[in-house]
Amino acid sequence: MSDLLMMLGDANTRWVLVGTMLLGLASGVLGSFALLRKQSLIGDAVAHAALPGICIAFLFTGEKSLIVLLIGATTTGLLAAYCIQLIVSSSIIKEDTAICLILSVFFGFGIVLLTKVQQMPSGNKSGLDAFIFGQAASLVGSDVKLMAGAAAILIIITMLLFKEFKVLTFDPEFAKGLGLPTGFLNFLFLSLLVAVVVIGIQAVGVILMAALLITPAIAARYWTNSLSKMIIISGIFGAISGVVGTLISTFGQGLPTGPFIVVTATFIFLVSMLFAPERGIIAKKIKQNIYHKQLNKAGAKEGMS
Amino acid sequence: MNPVDVKNLTVAYEKKAVLKDINFTVPEGQLIGIIGPNGAGKSTLIKAILGLIPKAAGDVKIYDKQYRAKDRIVGYVPQRGSVDWDFPTNALDVVLMGRYGHIGWFKRPSKKDLNIAHESLKKVGMEEYADRQISQLSGGQQQRVFLARALAQDAKVYFMDEPFVGVDAATERAIIDLLNELKSQGKTVLVVHHDLQTVKDYFDHCILLNVSIITSGPTEEVFTMENLHQTYGGKLSFLDKGQMMVEQK
Known part of the structure; x- marks a missing residue:
């Protein structure tokens, strides 16, 4: 307990927690729309496609400044998203195939570049691999402020356009x-999705970012039949996952953050799937049993008369 | 003034024309059936008029003005199967979407919008289902929710894509009552329709379509065996049934 208090006393840790919380909130909110638009996998493709962008940005500038790496990630992430849309709209190839194609091409290219970076003599490269699995502890104050600010803007835009995104x-x-x-609205949504994926990469990593996007949303869907409530619940689940994952990883000294955020989100999903009222598995089973009993009773009565 | 005036409309997918050189006008305040076999381009015609799919050529005027969705004089009822009914929302919310064009950017629906949505649900006999999750509605009820949403748009011209498909007799009756009410208010309603048996009962005016317009005009004049033959081409067994229907009337 005193460890926890001591940790929270550290200003940087507090910032990291605020950052991952807002990131979780933003991905929960945008993830809900992505899920309902059946674009779950686009987030995954975008996250993977960010890797070559990060490497190219690093190769060109030779520094690990977050803003430069994020610009690189955004560029290739957006490019991947639009390539997918282009393939779907201009050929007979279906979306799942297009996503698979783009994801593997971009990620493969990214791995090639990453190998190249790691073979470089300069000593500055270490830490780039934190981008692949996510390492919130490596975040410094200014990174987190950027992340938190961007997440807040994404949430505000989505709330303002809630009605438009809903009917769309x-x-x-x-x-x-x-x-x-x-x-324009499709383009805007895709850009928001790319943005949340990109700002989440440093904390969660390119491989697992899609999970933070979709898992809170699918968990939230179990608790409600209203879109606005689903988005709020999903945002809260995302925020909890961000905070808990960060705490575990900070406690464990050097444990990666991304996997623990995703494990937390998955735990929330499992609880939701089992115990949610109405849509949860257990609630459904109970309802079914009650109904069967009633049927049997009615049948027995009829048999007697 | 014609509510709908289509000139030289052509729509093509790849290089194949799905609609070829379509010309027609419709009279105001009538129920108009768009009739033709599968693949005749009936839904495509509606979508092209509404600008939902690109036109290869041609011109569409609604009340003598180039059609722009923003003018909000057109209401649209898509095919029921075009959306995912497991979407987390209730019937009232779907009907409210009909008001979104009126509400404007960033704003929430007002009390007036809510009243209109409730009123629209009432008109299709669904007021008790306002809070019902849409996946729990029957096919006919879902169709009525779509109609209520179009009513909430408060338009002058309505386009409906197969509203009678897969609905029970009660819903069919409710829809046709509603169409007649819209007509009595001077609204013009164009309906893509499949069931030849009911054409003469339901529609004042018909457009017979098979890639191009076979004919259009008042139902008594154009809904004839000869025109149907031309519209449905070689589908003879089907036409024999059609013949029976026409002769019965």
């Missing part, structure tokens, strides 16, 4: 019929 997600053709600029 449920019925895109109707949204177009209403006169909404659906092309």
Whole structure:
């Protein structure tokens, strides 16, 4: 307990916690829309596609400044997202195939570049691999402020456009019929998704970022039938995952953060799947049993009369 | 003024024309059936008019003005199967979406919008289901929710894509009552329709379509055996049934 208090007394740790909390919140919120738009895997592709961008940015500048690496990650992340959309809209290839294609090409290229970086004589390269698995402890104050600020902006934009994103997600053709600029809104949503993935990479890592996007959302779906509530719950689940994962990783001295954030999110998902009222597995089983008993009773009565 | 005036409309997927040189106008305040076989381009026609898919050529005017969705004079009822009904929302919320064009950016629905949404649900006989999760509605009820959403748009011209498909008799009756009410308010309603048996009962005006317009005009004049033959081409067994229907009337 005193360890925990001591840790929280450290200003940097507090910032890291605020950062991962806001990151979890933002990915929970955007992940809900991604899930309902059936774009879960696009987040995964974008996260993987960020790797070559990070390496290229590092190769060009030779420094590990977060903002430079993030620009690199955003560029290749966006490029991957639009390549997927382009393949789907201009060929007979289906979305899952396009995602698989783009994800592996970009990630493969990223690994090649990463190997190149690691073979470089300069000593500055260490720590770049933290980007692959996520290491929140490596975050410094200014990184976290950038991350927290970006996450806050993403959440605000999504809240402002809640109604527009809702109708676009449920019925895109109707949204177009209403006169909404659906092309622009799709583009904007994809950009928000890329942004949240990119700012999450340093804390969660390229491989696991998609899990932080989707797991809180799918867990939240068990608790409610209302979109606004689902988004709030998903945001809270994401925030809890971010905080708990960071605490565990800080306690464990050098344990990677990303995996523990994702493990926490997965635990919340399992609890939701089992115990949620109405949609949870156990609630459904109980309801089914009650119904069967009633049927049997009714049947027995009929048999007697 | 014609509510809908389509000139030289052509729509093509790749190089194949799905709609070829479509020309027609429709009279105001009537129920209009768009009739034709599968693959005739009926849904495509609606979508092209509404600008949901690109036109290869042609011109669409709604009340003598180039159609722009922003003008909010057109309401649209898509096919029920076009959306995922497991979406986390209730019937009232879906109907409220019909108001989104009126509400404007960033704003939330007002009390007035809520009242209109409730009123629209009432008109389709679904007011008790306002809070019902949409996945728990039957097919017919879902169709009525879609109709209520279009009503909430408060438009002058309505386009409906197969509203009668897969609904029970009660819903079919409710829909046709609603169409007649819209008509009595001077609204124009274009309906993609499949069931030849009911054409004469439901529609004042018909557009017979098979890639190009076979004919269009008042139902008594154009819904004839000869025109149906031309529209449905070689599908004879089907047409024999059609013949029976036409002769019965």
